[in-house]
Amino acid sequence: MIRKSASLGFVLVLTATMTSATIFGSVRGIIHDPQHRPVEGGMVTLKSTTSEWENTAESDVSGEFSFNPVPIGKYSITVSSPGFVQERQIVVVDSNTEPIVHFQLSLAGAKENVTVSGAPVNVPTDSATPRTLVDRLQIAQTPGASRSNSLAMITDYVPGSYVTHDQLHIRGGHxxxxxxxxxxxxxxNIASNLGPQFDPKDIDYMEVNRGSYEAAFGDRTYGVFNIVPRTGFERNNQAELTLSAGNFYQTNDQLSFGSHTERFAYYASVNGNRSDLGIQTPVPEIVHDAEEGYGGFGSLIFNFDASNQLRLVTSLRRDYYQVPYDPFSSDIENAPSAANRFTAQYPSLGLRDGDHESDVIINFSWVHTFSSKFLLTVSPFYHYNRANYESSPSDFPTASMQDRGSTYGGGQVSFSANTAKNDLQLGLYSFYQHDNELFGVKFNDASGQPFTANERRSGSLAAFFIDDKLRVTPWLALIAGTRPTH
Structure with missing residues (x-):
């Protein structure tokens, strides 16, 4: 593929007060001197490894410090104190986790050489969930991962993930x-959609949970994909234009804008894509398999004050997929033969079907920080999803259609409390759903009369969740949670 990218400049900057408790973790640590006595007043700097954002804190009389809340991502922690050599460590923050770091400072002048050594990998004890964290740099550097219809950002990094019959599977299911x-x-209606939920180019971080879920993440069996979108804090009145062209007459293009001040940030993008190779074909030849789509994404963040943040996330997509068919009249599917007892199995030679999809997401969040230990998030949302499978009126022997539209409205409220030994999270998640589905068949072989059937259904869901983590020792944590759903 030939790819051309024009960028007016970018840096990735995260804020410490993003939305929803379930993308937050926290960082806690302690500072000692060479005699293992606590260091009071040490300056601690927490900085994203992929941005210019940083936050600072001071150690207390016990030498302890904490940062809360901290969005998922990779950070460096630097500790400095008069009379001591500056020390630095790298820490990765996942949602609902609290990595603990220990600094033992050396006296200034006591060391003349810098020693570089490999540090052992610390196994987290505050979560039983296997996680994979993918950032936007990995997406940009992985071949094909930034294409609108690509799932390479998942299949290239998440164990047990693959795509079959045009559906993403992880650990055996979708x-x-x-x-x-x-x-x-x-x-x-997961199985009725082929289009992407989000364009990979709009993603900042993606956290993938693979089993042993905490109660806050729900009960989907096979995988949970937690997306942290781009916000605009990584740009200063900058735009980026990405153009690409490749075989099968494919192109994946995007224009995005973003900027920020100390209190406000915005990010907006529009994208378009098309290709002659869309979904998987029943035969090696590519026939009637084009796809095209376009979409837009927007993010607005406003820090009302140090304790309150407002955020709006919107996403819009429309996608179209031609449904491929078997073009060979002598194949077992299309023609009577001895192999199929002289009865064609599923003749597709005369079909010209297509799949039309639309998706709209509006998510508003209010984040209130009571203190460094207590956080409240209120997030009302709206989601509309449409999938229309339609045939050409001249399809033979039958022309069928199935149009479905689903509307969801609801919200999530979550509260978290973090102390030295205990992390508590509780919340309520609920939505109302209305479906409108139309099915119709036209018999072009005169074997029956055309008919249509319409079904409208409504329902609701309400779930309460509570998670609690008690750190008994540095190597032992007790984790419990429940999520009753009605």
Missing amino acids: QTSWLVDGVPVPNT
């Missing part, structure tokens, strides 16, 4: 959940 900023995107 019942998965998508979350944006920790708020679930409700969808009870």
Whole structure:
């Protein structure tokens, strides 16, 4: 593929007060001197490894410090204190985790050489969930991962993930959940959609949970994808234009804008894509398999004050897929033969079907920080999803159609409390759903009369969740949670 990218400049900057408790973790640590006595007043700097954002704190009389809340991502921690050599460590923060770091400072002048050594990998004890964290740099550097219809950002990094019959599978199934900023995107019709939930180019971080879920993430069996979208804090009145062209007459293009001040940030993008190779074909030849789509994404963040943040995330997509068919009249599917007892199995030679999809997401969040230990997030949302499978009126022997539209409205409220030994999270998640589905068949072989059937259904869901983590020792944590759903 030939790819051309024009960028007016970018840096990745995260804020410490993003939305929803389920994309947050925290960082805690302690500072000692060479005699293992606590160091009071040490300056601690927490900085994203992929941005210019940083936050600072001072150690207390016990030498302890904490940062809360901290969005998922990779950070460096630097500790400095008069009379001591500056020390630095790298820490990775996952949602609902609290990595603990220990600094033992050396006296200034006591060391003349810098020693570089490999540090052992610390196994987290505050979560039983296997996680994979993918950032936007990995997406940009992975071949094909930034294409609108690509799932390479998942299949290239997440163990046990693959695509078959045009559906993403992980650990053997395709019942998965998508979350944006920790708020679930409700969808009870996963198998009827082929289009992407989000364009990979709009993603900042993606956290993938693979089993042993905490109660806050719901009960989808096979996987949970928690998306932290780009916000605009990584740009200063900058735009980026990405153009690409490749075989099968494909192109994946995007224009995005973003900027920020100390209190406000915005990010907006529009994208378009098309290709002659869309979904998987029944035969090696590529016939009637084009796809095209376009979409837009927007993010607005306003820090009302040090304790309150407002955020709006919107996403719009429309996608179209031609449904390929078997073009060979002598194949077992199309023609009577001895192999199929002289009865064609599923003749597709005369079909020209297509799949039309639309998706709209609106997610508003209010984040209130009571203190460094207590956090409240209120997130109302709206989601509309449409999938219309339609045939050409001249399809033979029958022309069928199935149009479905689903509307969801609801919200999530979550509260978290973090102390030295205990982390508590509780919340309520609920939505109302209305479906409108139309099915129709036209018999072009005169074998029956055309008919249509319309069905309208409504329902609701309400779930309460509570998670609690008690750190008994540095190597032992007790984790419990429940999520009753009605």
